[in-house]
Amino acid sequence: MNLLTVNNLNVSFHIKGIELAALIDVSFTLNRGERIAIVGESGAGKSILGLSIVNLLDKPGYIKSGSVKLENKELSKMNTRQLQEIRGKRIAMIFQDPMMTLNPVLTIGAQLVEAIRSHTRISFKDARNIAIEKLHSVQIASPERRFDQYPHELSGGMRQRVIIASVLLLNPDIIIADEPTTALDVTIQAEIIQLLLDVCHDNSMALILISHDLGVVSRVAERTLVMYAGRIVEEAPTLELINDPQHPYTQGLLNALPQMSLPGQRLNQIQGNMPALNDRPSGCAFHPRCPYATQKCRSEQPNFIYNGISSVSCFLVEDMLEEENSEEDSLDIEYATFHDEGQL
Known part of the structure; x- marks a missing residue:
C-alpha cells in the first residue's frame, strides 16, 4: 500500500463570485521512505499542492474534488480536530x-x-529532554543554551535547523519541505x-x-514531478528526467540552469510568463510559450502518455510514440511477409 495517494485533486479559489482553478486533476503517489520533488516556476501550484495535502488552505481556497x-x-474530508492528529504527528511541513x-x-x-x-501526555522535564535531544540531532551547538533563546537571536540557517528539529519531535511519516533553503x-x-x-x-x-x-532536486529526490499552471506535466525518476526531459517545459527549465550557458553568454530563458489563474490559456496551458506548439495544442488538453519509466502530458511526445509504434508495426509486417515467403 502507498503511504500517500493523491488522486485527481482539484483545488479552487472563489473570489468575487468567480471560481479560479489552482490545481487541476493532480495525481501522484508516495511510498514509505521515498523522496520526491515537485518543481516548476512561481505560480505553478507547487505550494498550493503542499498545503492541500494537509488541508492547510485558507479561504477563499478550498479542495473542490x-x-x-x-x-487508508x-x-x-477530515475536520479540524481530526487533521490536528495528522499534522505534525504523521505529516509535518517545513x-x-x-x-x-x-x-x-x-x-x-x-x-x-x-x-x-500537545500530542503526548508527558512532563515538562521529559519534553525538554526530547527537545534538546532533537536540537542536538540537527547539529545545533549548545542546544541547552539555544533552548532558552528567542528566534530573533538565531541566524537564518540556525532557525531552519530549529524547524527541522521541531519536525522530528513526533517522528512523522512524511516531511513536506516547501523551498526550505530559499532565504539562505x-x-x-x-x-x-x-x-x-x-x-x-x-x-x-x-x-x-x-x-x-x-x-538541489538532483541531489535529493529519487523521483520528480514537474508542474505548470496547476497541472503535473511530467513525472519521472530524477536522473531520467534530467538526462532525457520529455516535456518542452521541462527542457526549458533545464536549459535555463546557469551551467547550461557558456561564460559571458546570456542565460537561456523560457519566453513569456506563467499564466495567472484568471488567464489560463485553452488547450495545453504551455502552448503560448512552447516552440513546438500546434493548433491541436491550442485547442485540446493532452493526456498523460507513459513512455517507459516516465510519463508526460504532451502531444509532441504522443505523436513521436505513435510514429515509432507505426514503424515497428511496419517492420513486423515486413518480417512476417519475408518469413512466410521464405517458407514457400
Missing part, C-alpha cells in the same frame, strides 16, 4: 521562511515543548539539504521537496 489518502485515511513557523515572542524551548505536549546563502543551503537527507534516511521518513532549483 479529488482524494488525498494517508494509507481520507485527509480531504516552510521557506522559518519566521512564519516560529513565534517571535516565545523561546525556542517553549515552542518545542508545547508541540510535544549557498553554503548554508548545502548544509540544510544534507541535513534533510540525513534526517529522512536515519528516520525512514518520506520527503516531498517543493523547489524551483533543479540542482
Whole structure:
C-alpha cells in the first residue's frame, strides 16, 4: 500500500463570485521512505499542492474534488480536530521562511515543548529532554543554551535547523519541505539539504521537496514531478528526467540552469510568463510559450502518455510514440511477409 495517494485533486479559489482553478486533476503517489520533488516556476501550484495535502488552505481556497489518502485515511474530508492528529504527528511541513513557523515572542524551548505536549501526555522535564535531544540531532551547538533563546537571536540557517528539529519531535511519516533553503546563502543551503537527507534516511521518513532549483532536486529526490499552471506535466525518476526531459517545459527549465550557458553568454530563458489563474490559456496551458506548439495544442488538453519509466502530458511526445509504434508495426509486417515467403 502507498503511504500517500493523491488522486485527481482539484483545488479552487472563489473570489468575487468567480471560481479560479489552482490545481487541476493532480495525481501522484508516495511510498514509505521515498523522496520526491515537485518543481516548476512561481505560480505553478507547487505550494498550493503542499498545503492541500494537509488541508492547510485558507479561504477563499478550498479542495473542490479529488482524494488525498494517508494509507487508508481520507485527509480531504477530515475536520479540524481530526487533521490536528495528522499534522505534525504523521505529516509535518517545513516552510521557506522559518519566521512564519516560529513565534517571535516565545523561546525556542517553549515552542518545542508545547508541540510535544500537545500530542503526548508527558512532563515538562521529559519534553525538554526530547527537545534538546532533537536540537542536538540537527547539529545545533549548545542546544541547552539555544533552548532558552528567542528566534530573533538565531541566524537564518540556525532557525531552519530549529524547524527541522521541531519536525522530528513526533517522528512523522512524511516531511513536506516547501523551498526550505530559499532565504539562505549557498553554503548554508548545502548544509540544510544534507541535513534533510540525513534526517529522512536515519528516520525512514518520506520527503516531498517543493523547489524551483533543479540542482538541489538532483541531489535529493529519487523521483520528480514537474508542474505548470496547476497541472503535473511530467513525472519521472530524477536522473531520467534530467538526462532525457520529455516535456518542452521541462527542457526549458533545464536549459535555463546557469551551467547550461557558456561564460559571458546570456542565460537561456523560457519566453513569456506563467499564466495567472484568471488567464489560463485553452488547450495545453504551455502552448503560448512552447516552440513546438500546434493548433491541436491550442485547442485540446493532452493526456498523460507513459513512455517507459516516465510519463508526460504532451502531444509532441504522443505523436513521436505513435510514429515509432507505426514503424515497428511496419517492420513486423515486413518480417512476417519475408518469413512466410521464405517458407514457400
